[in-house]
Amino acid sequence: MRCGWSFQKASSIQNDKRSRLSILSFILINAPTASEPGRDMTQPSKRFTAYRYLTGPDDAAFCHRVTEALSRGWTLYGSPALTYDSVNKRVICGQALTKEVEDAEYRADLTLGDL
Numbered sequence: 001m002r003c004g005w006s007f008q009k010a011s012s013i014q015n016d017k018r019s020r021l022s023i024l025s026f027i028l029i030n031a032p033t034a035s036e037p038g039r040d041m042t043q044p045s046k047r048f049t050a051y052r053y054l055t056g057p058d059d060a061a062f063c064h065r066v067t068e069a070l071s072r073g074w075t076l077y078g079s080p081a082l083t084y085d086s087v088n089k090r091v092i093c094g095q096a097l098t099k100e101v102e103d104a105e106y107r108a109d110l111t112l113g114d115l
Contacts, residue, residue, distance in 0.1 A: 048106040050099045050115050051077065058082065058091035066095050072115075074099045 054069065056062040070076070077096040085092050101115055 046105060047100065047102045048104070050101055050110075050112055051096065052098075052112045053094060053096050055092060055094045057085075058093045062093050066097075069097050072099075 052069075052074070054062070054065055056065065066076075074097040077098045081094040083092050083094075084090075099115055
C-alpha cells in the first residue's frame with residue numbers, strides 16, 4: 001500500500017538536538033468497499049486503520065515500546081528502519097505499526113497511543 005506522504009529524512013533526525021525523539025503518527029482511513037454490502041456510503045465509516053511510527057535509540061526501551069504496542073493490539077507494518085545519528089553517535093530505530101479500530105470514527109484529535 002502506497003501512502004503518498006514522505007517521511008522525515010535521516011539527516012533531519014541526525015540534526016535533532018532534542019534528547020527525546022517523538023513518536024510520528026499518521027492515520028490511514030479505510031474507504032468503504034464492495035465487501036460492505038448495504039452500507040450507506042454517505043455516512044462516515046465506523047472503523048478505520050490507525051497508523052503510527054515509533055522512533056528512538058536502538059536500546060531495550062525502544063524494544064519495550066514496540067512490545068507494549070503489540071500487546072495492545074497493534075500490528076507491525078513493514079520492516080524496521082535504522083539510521084545512524086552521528087551527532088549523538090548512536091543508532092536510531094523506526095518501526096511502523098497499524099491497528100484496526102472498530103465502532104469508532106476517526107478524529108484528528110485522537111491520541112493514537114490510547115487506542
